[in-house]
Amino acid sequence: MAEKSVYRFRVEPQEVDFSLRATIPALGSAVLNTAGVDAQRKGFGVDALNRDNFSWVLSRMALEVDARPRQYAEYDITTWVNEYGRVLSTRNFTLCDAGGREFGRAVTQWCMIDLAARTAVDLTAVAETHAQALVDAPSPTEKPRKVRRVEPTLEAEHRVVYSDIDFNSHVNTMRYIAMMFDLLPIERAAQERAVRLDIHFLHECRFGQTLRIGCELQDELALFEIGCGETAAVRASLTWR
Amino acid sequence: MAEKSVYRFRVEPQEVDFSLRATIPALGSAVLNTAGVDAQRKGFGVDALNRDNFSWVLSRMALEVDARPRQYAEYDITTWVNEYGRVLSTRNFTLCDAGGREFGRAVTQWCMIDLAARTAVDLTAVAETHAQALVDAPSPTEKPRKVRRVEPTLEAEHRVVYSDIDFNSHVNTMRYIAMMFDLLPIERAAQERAVRLDIHFLHECRFGQTLRIGCELQDELALFEIGCGETAAVRASLTWR
Numbered sequence: 001m002a003e004k005s006v007y008r009f010r011v012e013p014q015e016v017d018f019s020l021r022a023t024i025p026a027l028g029s030a031v032l033n034t035a036g037v038d039a040q041r042k043g044f045g046v047d048a049l050n051r052d053n054f055s056w057v058l059s060r061m062a063l064e065v066d067a068r069p070r071q072y073a074e075y076d077i078t079t080w081v082n083e084y085g086r087v088l089s090t091r092n093f094t095l096c097d098a099g100g101r102e103f104g105r106a107v108t109q110w111c112m113i114d115l116a117a118r119t120a121v122d123l124t125a126v127a128e129t130h131a132q133a134l135v136d137a138p139s140p141t142e143k144p145r146k147v148r149r150v151e152p153t154l155e156a157e158h159r160v161v162y163s164d165i166d167f168n169s170h171v172n173t174m175r176y177i178a179m180m181f182d183l184l185p186i187e188r189a190a191q192e193r194a195v196r197l198d199i200h201f202l203h204e205c206r207f208g209q210t211l212r213i214g215c216e217l218q219d220e221l222a223l224f225e226i227g228c229g230e231t232a233a234v235r236a237s238l239t240w241r
Numbered sequence: 242m243a244e245k246s247v248y249r250f251r252v253e254p255q256e257v258d259f260s261l262r263a264t265i266p267a268l269g270s271a272v273l274n275t276a277g278v279d280a281q282r283k284g285f286g287v288d289a290l291n292r293d294n295f296s297w298v299l300s301r302m303a304l305e306v307d308a309r310p311r312q313y314a315e316y317d318i319t320t321w322v323n324e325y326g327r328v329l330s331t332r333n334f335t336l337c338d339a340g341g342r343e344f345g346r347a348v349t350q351w352c353m354i355d356l357a358a359r360t361a362v363d364l365t366a367v368a369e370t371h372a373q374a375l376v377d378a379p380s381p382t383e384k385p386r387k388v389r390r391v392e393p394t395l396e397a398e399h400r401v402v403y404s405d406i407d408f409n410s411h412v413n414t415m416r417y418i419a420m421m422f423d424l425l426p427i428e429r430a431a432q433e434r435a436v437r438l439d440i441h442f443l444h445e446c447r448f449g450q451t452l453r454i455g456c457e458l459q460d461e462l463a464l465f466e467i468g469c470g471e472t473a474a475v476r477a478s479l480t481w482r
Contacts, residue, residue, distance in 0.1 A: 016407070018408055029255050166257070181403050
């Protein structure tokens, strides 16, 4: 059995909004960077997997933020993998301020993809090889919830440009989250309330495609669907407490 | 006289394009973060200035990148202030890889603004107070060049959204640079050639405004103008070697 790992971050000026606090997309980006770096250090990062023509793909994420840290604040992200299912691997996170007080947490679920066949790899075999990397600790919150069909009350279009795409020419995960926040009334996007994000990736979008972003906005809840062509690419929800 | 200061960075996954190398906007962002953190540590950051209702505003930047570092590469940014003119303060940067080889450099020029009067402060008095922070070393390259009028051959519009704005509700400097790269043919934006960026900020754009981004594209040169309403807000050039 392995131990949890801890990584130090600092809220940089380009990560804050006019409230001088880190945005949710910025905190989500730090969570995903932690996943990438931790997997790489432990020998099962995308770099190692690519040698076998495999890769990790994020399938679902739940991110809860109780309070957003201020510009230049240092904070720690603790991460651990606690489960290999047949298709999904579960990686967990807690976010703590410099005083050790937890202000957020996340649960992510990942598929391993065979890049040649473009199919998900059965993780049963992988789980045996990586068993020593598992940590015997529960997820810090409920796993990502499925998001139901969305009836948009707000809509926008976005053509995928150079600054949206990742190393794979697919839209960067955090750009989807930024697009969702950009569609909200700005006072909702920036409000200082505890929030939970559930996001579910169904289909990858590419450079040059035109995305439709739809939002069904309710009092304490916003549901999102991002589509390219006839296909739903991403569904998500934001729940404020 | 002071010494140069050095800050360590790492190329994070959301900072690379499909070439797996850091983008120019990401490197520019690291340069500007270095300016912010170094000024803060030395006691004349935006936080200290705000107590007197003053702030630093970036007026011009020149950034040269010979080769873009790869994902997860660590690199150092060295910074020093070497000049206070009447209106502009000059802060310099070199970017070196983990082996100490210089791969880029920047020169930035800053005004100090009186936030109440919205006018530039005469830096003569400030120069005396901050004289001990000056470093007696020349700028590592030519200062930012003025950009002449632009005759666009490519054009786009962009409405300023939540993810574009900074703590001041103005468009984040690096978002302007991203908008310029997004307008280029993608093979130009991502090409692995040495490039120099000169950028000149004339007017601040705000949340909700619609920007016009124009580009005059030539063989080894691209000229840009970003306007809001009738006003030119930013002019810039990219020169490839």
